[in-house]
Each structure stands twice: as structure tokens, then as C-alpha cells.
Amino acid sequence: MPTDTLIMPKQSLHETKLPLTLDALRPGNYAVIEKLDGSSVKIRQRLLEMGLTRGTSLQVIRFAPLGDPIEIAVRGYRLSLRKEEASSVVVRKLSEPV
Amino acid sequence: MNNVVSTDILSVAIIGNPNAGKSSLFNALTGMRQKVANYPGVTVEKKEGRILLNDGSEVTLIDLPGIYSLTANSPDEIIAVNALFGLIEDTPQPDVVICVVDATNIERNLYLVSQIIDYHIPTVVALNMMDIAEQQGISINEKKLSEELGIPVIPTVANKAIGIEELKSAIIQKSYRANTRRWKLPPALDTEWDELQKMLQKEYDFSEPRALHEAMILLSSSGNLDEYRSRFQNNIIEHVSKVHQKLEFLGIDCQSAFIEARYEWIKKICEQTVRSPKQKNVSFSDKLDRILTHKFWGFAIFLMLMALMFQAIFSWATVPMDYINSGFDWLGVQITHILPAGDLQHLLVNGILGGVGAVVAFLPQILFLFLFLGLLEDTGYMARAAFIMDRVMRKVGLHGKSFIPLLSSFACAIPAIMATRTIENRKDRLVTMLVAPLMSCSARLPVYTLLIGAFIPHRMILGFFSLPGLTMIGLYLFGMIVALLMAWLFKKTLLTGDTPAFIMELPAYKMPSLRSVLLQMWERSMLFLKRAGTFILGVSIILWFLATYPKTDQGSSADQLEHSFAGQTGHIIEPLIKPLGFDWKIGIGLIASLLQREVFVSTMGTIYNIKDTDHNEGLLSLRQHLEQDADPVTGKPTFTILTAICLMVYYALAMQCFSTVAVMKRETNGWKWPFFQLAYMTGLAYTTTFIVYRIGLWIMQI
Numbered sequence: 107m108p109t110d111t112l113i114m115p116k117q118s119l120h121e122t123k124l125p126l127t128l129d130a131l132r133p134g135n136y137a138v139i140e141k142l143d144g145s146s147v148k149i150r151q152r153l154l155e156m157g158l159t160r161g162t163s164l165q166v167i168r169f170a171p172l173g174d175p176i177e178i179a180v181r182g183y184r185l186s187l188r189k190e191e192a193s194s195v196v197v198r199k200l201s202e203p204v
Numbered sequence: 205m206n207n208v209v210s211t212d213i214l215s216v217a218i219i220g221n222p223n224a225g226k227s228s229l230f231n232a233l234t235g236m237r238q239k240v241a242n243y244p245g246v247t248v249e250k251k252e253g254r255i256l257l258n259d260g261s262e263v264t265l266i267d268l269p270g271i272y273s274l275t276a277n278s279p280d281e282i283i284a285v286n287a288l289f290g291l292i293e294d295t296p297q298p299d300v301v302i303c304v305v306d307a308t309n310i311e312r313n314l315y316l317v318s319q320i321i322d323y324h325i326p327t328v329v330a331l332n333m334m335d336i337a338e339q340q341g342i343s344i345n346e347k348k349l350s351e352e353l354g355i356p357v358i359p360t361v362a363n364k365a366i367g368i369e370e371l372k373s374a375i376i377q378k379s380y381r382a383n384t385r386r387w388k389l390p391p392a393l394d395t396e397w398d399e400l401q402k403m404l405q406k407e408y409d410f411s412e413p414r415a416l417h418e419a420m421i422l423l424s425s426s427g428n429l430d431e432y433r434s435r436f437q438n439n440i441i442e443h444v445s446k447v448h449q450k451l452e453f454l455g456i457d458c459q460s461a462f463i464e465a466r467y468e469w470i471k472k473i474c475e476q477t478v479r480s481p482k483q484k485n486v487s488f489s490d491k492l493d494r495i496l497t498h499k500f501w502g503f504a505i506f507l508m509l510m511a512l513m514f515q516a517i518f519s520w521a522t523v524p525m526d527y528i529n530s531g532f533d534w535l536g537v538q539i540t541h542i543l544p545a546g547d548l549q550h551l552l553v554n555g556i557l558g559g560v561g562a563v564v565a566f567l568p569q570i571l572f573l574f575l576f577l578g579l580l581e582d583t584g585y586m587a588r589a590a591f592i593m594d595r596v597m598r599k600v601g602l603h604g605k606s607f608i609p610l611l612s613s614f615a616c617a618i619p620a621i622m623a624t625r626t627i628e629n630r631k632d633r634l635v636t637m638l639v640a641p642l643m644s645c646s647a648r649l650p651v652y653t654l655l656i657g658a659f660i661p662h663r664m665i666l667g668f669f670s671l672p673g674l675t676m677i678g679l680y681l682f683g684m685i686v687a688l689l690m691a692w693l694f695k696k697t698l699l700t701g702d703t704p705a706f707i708m709e710l711p712a713y714k715m716p717s718l719r720s721v722l723l724q725m726w727e728r729s730m731l732f733l734k735r736a737g738t739f740i741l742g743v744s745i746i747l748w749f750l751a752t753y754p755k756t757d758q759g760s761s762a763d764q765l766e767h768s769f770a771g772q773t774g775h776i777i778e779p780l781i782k783p784l785g786f787d788w789k790i791g792i793g794l795i796a797s798l799l800q801r802e803v804f805v806s807t808m809g810t811i812y813n814i815k816d817t818d819h820n821e822g823l824l825s826l827r828q829h830l831e832q833d834a835d836p837v838t839g840k841p842t843f844t845i846l847t848a849i850c851l852m853v854y855y856a857l858a859m860q861c862f863s864t865v866a867v868m869k870r871e872t873n874g875w876k877w878p879f880f881q882l883a884y885m886t887g888l889a890y891t892t893t894f895i896v897y898r899i900g901l902w903i904m905q906i
Contacts, residue, residue: 147428147459148277149705154463155273156707157312162467167490171499172595175604175706181311182480184710186591188598191705 128192137197145194220304222270223711228362307337323413341481387469532561555748582716601695613643642687858889
């Protein structure tokens with residue numbers, strides 16, 4: 107259908123524009139942190155100090171029973187954070203652990 | 205010179221991440237020789253103890269709050285920083301710092317170490333939980349780690365007292381004196397840091413390490429600089445602002461540069477010194493979490509744990525409570541044998557034993573409660589409770605962390621209000637503090653127990669739950685729901701703001717250290733007993749006096765009580781409480797328990813014991829008295845099931861606790877919030893009880 111072919115490239119264009127963030131990953135996914143932005147200075151400071159610095163690899167472990175917050179494994183420990191905070195962590199998905 | 209002190213070390217501070225085993229290490233070093241207080245002006249707990257070093261000298265050990273970093277965002281972090289720089293009154297600047305590092309979580313734990321060694325304070329690393337690290341197949345080359353960090357590293361297992369002697373030896377050596385920073389910042393930032401440090405030293409008379417620290421904080425806070433205007437002069441702020449612009453132009457993000465540089469250094473050290481198993485087994489903690497944070501089982505187990513806790517408090521604790529009660533009864537009988545009848549005997553048996561005994565009898569319940577909360581905390585489950593409940597708490601605009609203080613509020617609102625200091629956002633902390641006393645605390649238990657025992661029929665529901673037990677759970681749920689509703693209301697009206705961030709470590713589960721759980725349970729329960737023993741003793745004597753004098757020559761003891769000061773006051777407020785279905789005797793109880801709710805029970809005890817001294821029926825339990833009490837005019841029972849329910853509703857919602865008011869005053873630094881809290885809770889209690897009473901009357905008419 108011609109309409110489909112019209113929409114498809116638009117969507118993929120849209121996807122490449124939007125960076126992938128931590129909250130969009132699924133349990134079991136591995137990823138590397140590319141940068142932190144969007145959050146307030148204090149929240150950013152806390153996330154960085156808890157070890158979420160550029161280039162750090164992580165794994166999403168699970169979502170809380172009600173779907174939020176997220177539990178991740180990073181630097182050998184478990185951290186929980188809300189999807190809202192996770193949406194400020196820009197990541198690159200990996201197919202397997204580093 | 206004092207010949208006992210052979211070193212120049214006077215005080216040692218212990219610092220570390222939360223969950224690194226700091227408390228266990230503190231206990232292992234000091235034994236039972238410790239005292240708990242607060243840092244002046246804030247209610248951050250300050251633990252102090254004495255340790256005997258290997259050279260025979262005795263030094264003070266100060267326990268600093270468990271923190272992840274020294275960047276001073278929360279009250280705990282500010283206290284830790286100020287203590288390290290010797291800026292706190294009555295707390296000496298530490299000569300040596302012990303930094304506790306969790307060996308199973310070394311990377312993030314070393315972050316705090318990297319900050320502390322910046323300040324050139326002699327530091328020893330206690331590499332704790334080595335046994336668990338070994339079990340997980342993690343091996344650490346301590347010698348190499350020590351070389352790389354430039355400070356001594358002592359492996360320890362604090363809860364088994366392993367490595368304690370070695371740690372003490374390392375303290376004496378006080379060996380760290382390195383002056384070079386081992387982690388590398390972008391050169392441009394490094395230069396600016398250096399320059400700003402010198403500026404601050406000149407302008408403010410800061411010590412070198414403190415200037416270094418403040419310079420780092422200022423440089424890290426791009427976009428947030430205005431917050432520091434009150435602390436620093438304009439020329440400093442402007443200078444920093446210019447530096448920010450300059451570095452940004454160079455592509456340096458000041459905030460992340462410091463943190464990334466430290467973590468990079470740590471990563472390199474870990475690569476050289478730590479070996480972790482390549483094939484990671486699914487840990488025990490993970491297996492547990494698959495169940496405990498499961499969509500269905502997670503909640504089911506959470507609710508079951510709560511139910512078990514209340515079952516223990518309500519049912520199991522009654523056995524020792526009965527023993528305590530009969531003990532006090534026995535004591536009363538002994539006194540009547542020894543002392544001649546008269547005012548003194550009367551005061552001792554009815555005033556003091558009756559009053560204090562009624563409260564001491566609730567000690568088993570309080571012990572059970574503190575034991576449960578201590579176990580939940582020590583096993584690591586508390587963090588999961590916050591993880592599970594965050595979504596619910598967020599619905600009312602709060603943080604998952606608010607759940608823990610609110611849960612502790614079931615024990616007592618005072619530690620709960622103090623526990624809110626982990627909440628960084630001020631407004632959220634205030635909302636949590638305001639609603640915490642609505643959770644049914646242990647002081648309400650005596651009131652509930654008395655009324656439920658007397659008026660709620662003992663019937664079984666579904667063969668397992670008893671109606672009294674369900675009523676109790678109902679009351680707890682009622683308080684909880686009202687607390688959440690009020691929190692939502694406060695967030696919507698008075699204290700509007702964004703829902704705070706939720707960034708929390710989920711520590712690995714561990715076997716609880718029975719010793720520290722029991723120690724904590726003991727300390728807290730003794731605190732309660734002290735209050736029962738002193739405050740309530742005083743209130744009991746005053747009440748006995750008010751209920752005994754002025755004396756009348758004629759009439760029964762009922763007339764005597766009505767004639768007394770207490771009876772008069774009760775009568776005065778009767779028109780005010782009549783709409784709630786309360787008579788003047790309950791009025792006396794309400795007035796007497798304004799300072800402390802559990803006094804209601806002892807007041808009722810005193811009131812009814814006094815009435816009973818004319819009859820020779822022996823000591824009837826208070827419950828029976830309440831059931832049998834009848835209006836002298838109409839002959840109808842004073843206490844009905846509706847009165848009992850109204851009273852419980854009133855007590856569930858009213859403040860009736862002076863200690864909470866005092867803590868609120870200290871925590872909020874003023875009388876505004878405690879008075880507001882007192883007013884809103886009393887108003888809420890009065891209105892709700894009125895509505896319940898009216899509905900009750902209406903139902904009874906049908």
C-alpha cells in the first residue's frame with residue numbers, strides 16, 4: 107500500500123532522532139551509558155555519584171510489581187530508580203555483557 | 205603529659221556507605237561502651253564509644269552517618285563533612301578516619317574513599333564483609349589496593365569480630381600523609397580548582413582541605429550556583445560563574461568531570477586488584493528477589509509479613525503481658541499487707557502501681573514491634589518495601605522512602621519523624637512528618653487493646669482470624685489510609701511541588717545480626733520504659749491527687765470522684781465532648797492523655813480503681829469495670845460498643861502526644877509546624893468522631 111510506504115520511513119526517521127533512554131529497556135537488556143541530561147542538577151549529581159557515569163555498562167534486572175521503579179545492576183551492585191529519572195539516562199543497547 | 209596516653213590520637217571517626225556494615229564495625233570496636241545522642245541543632249543520630257588501642261591508650265570513636273558522598277546534599281552529608289573538618293560543637297575533629305568499604309561492592313564504595321583522602325586526614329580502609337566476598341568468588345589483593353590508594357587496607361568481617369586487632373594497630377600508625385592527588389582531572393579544570401581553593405583560603409580563613417572541598421562543590425554546581433549566594437561573597441560567585449562559562453566553552457562539564465575522574469581512577473585500581481568470577485552465578489539474593497519483588501507474590505508476602513507482625517503484637521504478646529499484670533497485682537496485694545490503710549497505701553496501690561503497671565504491661569508488644577522492624581531493616585527487606593511501595597506512595601506525591609518512616613511510625617512517631625531525614629526534599633520531608641503521627645503507634649495499642657478486649661465480641665472469621673484481631677488491623681488500616689489522604693491533600697495545597705527523585709540502593713539480602721537487632725530493640729524499649737517510669741509516674745501521681753482531693757465527707761467513692769478536681773474538669777468539658785458520645789469520665793481520660801495517649805489507660809485504671817475501694821470484690825480488671833459501668837441516673841451502660849468505636853477513632857486521629865510536638869519543633873526549627881499539626885489532627889479527630897457517632901446512632905435506631 108502506498109500509504110504504508112509513506113509512513114514507514116517517517117517512523118524510522120523519528121526513532122533515530124529520539125535517543126534511547128534507560129526507561130525504554132526491557133528486563134535482561136544490557137546497555138552502556140552515553141550521557142545524562144534533562145534532570146535537575148541535584149538529581150544528576152546523585153545519579154553520577156551512584157556510578158552512572160558515561161561509558162558505564164549496566165543491565166536492567168526488573169521492574170517493580172507495579173511497573174515502576176526499575177532495578178538495574180551497575181558497578182556490581184543493585185540500584186533502583188524511577189522511570190522518570192531513568193528517562194534522563196541516554197544509553198546504547200548492547201547485545202551481550204561487556 | 206599524661207603517662208597513660210602514649211599516642212597523640214584522641215578521636216577516631218568511622219564513616220562509610222549505608223549497608224557497608226558500619227554499625228557492626230562500630231559495635232565490634234567499642235563493645236557495649238557506647239552512647240547515643242544527637243548532633244546539636246539537628247536530629248542526626250550521633251553515636252560515640254570508647255576504644256582501647258593496642259598501645260594502651262583509650263580514644264573516642266565517633267560514628268558518622270552512612271553516606272555515599274561528601275557533596276553535602278542531605279543533612280547526613282552535611283554533618284559528615286562538618287565533622288571531618290571539626291566544625292561541630294562538642295565533636296572533636298577526628299585524628300584518624302576509618303572508612304568502611306563493602307568488599308562485595310568495592311567500586312562504588314571506593315568513591316567515598318576517593319573523596320576522604322583528598323582532605324589529607326589519616327585514613328584506614330576497613331575492607332568489610334570479606335567472608336561474603338569470598339563466598340561470591342571475589343578475590344581482592346589488599347596489599348596492592350593499599351599501595352594504589354596510598355592508605356592502609358585491613359580486611360575485616362565486622363559481625364564476627366575478625367580483623368579488629370589489625371584495624372586497631374593500623375589506627376596507631378596513622379600512616380597516611382600523601383600529598384599528591386592520584387586521580388586526574390582535565391588540566392584546565394585542575395588549574396581552576398587550585399586557583400579557587402587559594403582564593404577561598406585567603407577570603408575565608410578556611411583550612412586547606414576545607415577550601416579544597418568548598419571549591420569542588422562550587423565548581424560542580426554549574427546551573428545551581430545561586431544556591432550558594434548566601435554562603436559566599438559576590439566576587440567568588442561571579443568568578444565561579446566565569447570559570448563555568450570558560451570551561452563549558454572548552455567542552456568540559458564541571459559536574460561530571462570530578463565524578464568521572466574519580467570513577468576512572470577507581471576502575472583502574474579495581475582492574476588491578478579485584479578478581480570477580482567470570483561466570484556469574486545467580487546469587488541467593490537474586491533468587492529471593494524473584495519472589496519478594498514478584499508481581500503477585502511480592503505483595504502477598506508483604507501483606508503477610510504485616511499481618512504476622514500485628515498477629516504477634518496482638519496475640520502472642522498477651523502471654524507475657526498477663527504475667528506482668530499478675531505481677532503488679534501481686535505487688536499491690538503485698539503493699540496492702542505491709543502498709544496500714546490510708547492515703548499512702550492508696551497512693552502506692554492505686555495511683556502508682558495502677559498507673560505505671562498498666563503501661564509497663566505493654567512492653568512485650570513494643571519489644572515485638574521493634575524486633576520486627578529491626579529484622580526488616582537488617583535483612584535488607586526495608587529497601588524492597590520502599591521499592592514495592594514507591595508507586596503507591598507516588599500516587600499521594602510522596603517517595604518510596606517515606607514508606608519506611610511511616611512504617612516505623614507504627615512503633616512510634618518520634619523515631620519515624622527522625623527517620624524522615626533520609627528524604628532530601630524539604631517539602632516531602634515535611635509532609636511525611638505531618639502525617640506520620642496518624643499511623644497507629646504503639647502508644648495507641650493500650651487504648652485499642654483495652655477497648656477491643658472489653659467491647660468487641662470474640663468471634664472467629666473464616667476459622668482463623670478473630671473479630672478483635674480484625675478490628676485491630678482495621679484500625680491500623682484506617683490510620684494508614686487517613687495518613688495517605690492527608691499527605692495527598694497537603695501536597696496538593698500547602699506544600700505543592702514535584703514528586704521527589706527515587707534513587708536508592710537495593711542492598712543484597714543478608715542474615716540479620718541478631719546481636720545488633722536485639723541491642724537496638726533493647727535500647728529503644730528502654731527509652732519507652734524510661735518514659736513510662738518517669739513521665740507517667742509523675743502523671744499518675746498528679747492524677748491520683750486530682751481524683752482524690754478535695755475530699756468529701758459523705759457519699760460513695762463515685763460521688764467523691766465526681767467532686768474531685770478531675771471530676772470537675774471532666775464536667776467542664778462534657779458539653780464539648782457530648783456530641784462525640786463521651787461522658788465526663790472519658791473527658792478526664794482525654795485531658796490526662798493530652799501529653800501522652802497511653803495515659804488514657806492508666807487514668808481509666810486510676811478512676812475505676814478508686815471507685816472500687818468501697819466494695820470488697822477484689823481487683824476486677826479494668827475491662828470488666830468498663831463493661832459494668834452504668835449511668836447512675838438512667839442505669840444504662842456508660843460504655844457501649846459505639847462509645848468504644850468512637851473513642852478508638854478519636855485516638856487513631858488525635859495528636860495526644862507531647863513528645864511528638866517536641867520532636868517536630870526541633871526538626872522544623874520552630875513552633876509553626878508543630879502547632880499546625882496539633883490543630884489539624886485535633887480538628888480531624890473531632891470531626892471524624894462526630895460523624896462516626898452520628899452514623900452509629902442512626903444505625904442503632906433502624
